[in-house]
Amino acid sequence: MRLSRTLSSYIGRQFLSSFLAFTVGLILIITIFDALELFRRVSVRQEEIAYHAVISMALLKLPTMVEKAIPFSALLGAMFAFWRLNRHHEFVVARAAGVSIWQFLAPPIALAILIGLFKIALFNPFSSAMLLKYEILEAKYIRGKSSLAALANQGLWFRQSTGDGHYILHARNIAPRDMRIDKVIVFLMQDNDRFIGRIDAPSATLEDGFWRLSSAIVTAPNQPPTRYDFRRLPTDLTRGNINDSFAPPETISFWALPGFIRVLENTGFSGVRHLLHWHAHLALPLMLAAVVILAATFSLRPIRRGGAAVMMVSGIGTGFLLYFLSDVVYALGVSSKLPVIMAAWSPALITSFLGIAVLLHLEDG
Numbered sequence: 001m002r003l004s005r006t007l008s009s010y011i012g013r014q015f016l017s018s019f020l021a022f023t024v025g026l027i028l029i030i031t032i033f034d035a036l037e038l039f040r041r042v043s044v045r046q047e048e049i050a051y052h053a054v055i056s057m058a059l060l061k062l063p064t065m066v067e068k069a070i071p072f073s074a075l076l077g078a079m080f081a082f083w084r085l086n087r088h089h090e091f092v093v094a095r096a097a098g099v100s101i102w103q104f105l106a107p108p109i110a111l112a113i114l115i116g117l118f119k120i121a122l123f124n125p126f127s128s129a130m131l132l133k134y135e136i137l138e139a140k141y142i143r144g145k146s147s148l149a150a151l152a153n154q155g156l157w158f159r160q161s162t163g164d165g166h167y168i169l170h171a172r173n174i175a176p177r178d179m180r181i182d183k184v185i186v187f188l189m190q191d192n193d194r195f196i197g198r199i200d201a202p203s204a205t206l207e208d209g210f211w212r213l214s215s216a217i218v219t220a221p222n223q224p225p226t227r228y229d230f231r232r233l234p235t236d237l238t239r240g241n242i243n244d245s246f247a248p249p250e251t252i253s254f255w256a257l258p259g260f261i262r263v264l265e266n267t268g269f270s271g272v273r274h275l276l277h278w279h280a281h282l283a284l285p286l287m288l289a290a291v292v293i294l295a296a297t298f299s300l301r302p303i304r305r306g307g308a309a310v311m312m313v314s315g316i317g318t319g320f321l322l323y324f325l326s327d328v329v330y331a332l333g334v335s336s337k338l339p340v341i342m343a344a345w346s347p348a349l350i351t352s353f354l355g356i357a358v359l360l361h362l363e364d365g
Contacts, residue, residue: 003099003103003106008107009107011107014084015077015078015112018076018084021077022077022080023073026069026076027062027065027066027069031058038054038058038142042054042141057134057137061131061134062130063123064127064130064250067123067124071284071288072319072323074112074288074291074295075319078112078292078295078296079295079299082299083312086301101300102359105296113285116284117285119284120281124253128250128252128253128254129253131250131251156174157169160233160236165189166189167186167188169185169211170185179206180205180206181203181204181206181211184199184204184213185200186199186201186233195221196220198220199216199219200219201214202215206237209234213231213232214229214230215229216231218231248273249273254281257275257277275340276330276333276344279340279341279344283344283348286345286352287347287348290352293352294318296355297358297359297362322351330343
């Protein structure tokens, strides 16, 4: 029997309404706890920070929380929608009319895939832009970092605050192994962005607490250039945190990640973490579809057999177990213990195969 459009839209509405309800509920809970954690982190700092700044940080982080909650919302929403359809015997009536379980699941699976595509194509660019603003405020108000570094197609740009101003450093080439930068230009600023000089150097090396510029030429307004064998510039960067100063993958749009990865690799830095994050985005629609199938294996059990509550709890527990295993696989991918493709796609594929196998057993076994 062919599934009617009316029944398809009804099943789809049931899943979508449950998905949105659980998304809102999870986001409210996560936002409350995240705001409390931000207030706790702010309270331990000596500087007084306005409450509205903390609330702004929590709101800027909210879209990222929505992204993280989507797989859980899909699982819980699908389980609740299927349980309600089963409890009211609507699933039994559909089966008696000749509708197969695969036809019954087609609307929510299609909606899950569309949600995944919407998330990576439209919502992620907005979320990453908001998270980048959050990272800047967190660095300013909580971590107390006074240095910001960024990679671009033209090399490294770096801003460092000093006692009476700041400087902006640009380097064309980077050697991460030796922490050496080449073709260095430094713009010295004072007070309210008042230019007070420029330093040119063929290379600079990162030492403990400063950049060591070799053969530096210092140029100041109305003064002749002065050459130094070496010149020191104070910096907060260390060999251990220079990679972390660059934009994390969560703050970069899905569409901009491939270009940023090329820049990273061209400058000598590893792009594994960003490439893995990009593939994880691509795997999301498959993961959401797999989560819907997994929810059906726990929620579409005949009510007369009893144990519905146990099956629901088992389904939620299985979902959290899969999330934990996905994090483990992701960590192995970041550390290059697993290939990027395997680390990004294996959780979605394993969840899909597991759900399909159980449904085949229930349907035909």
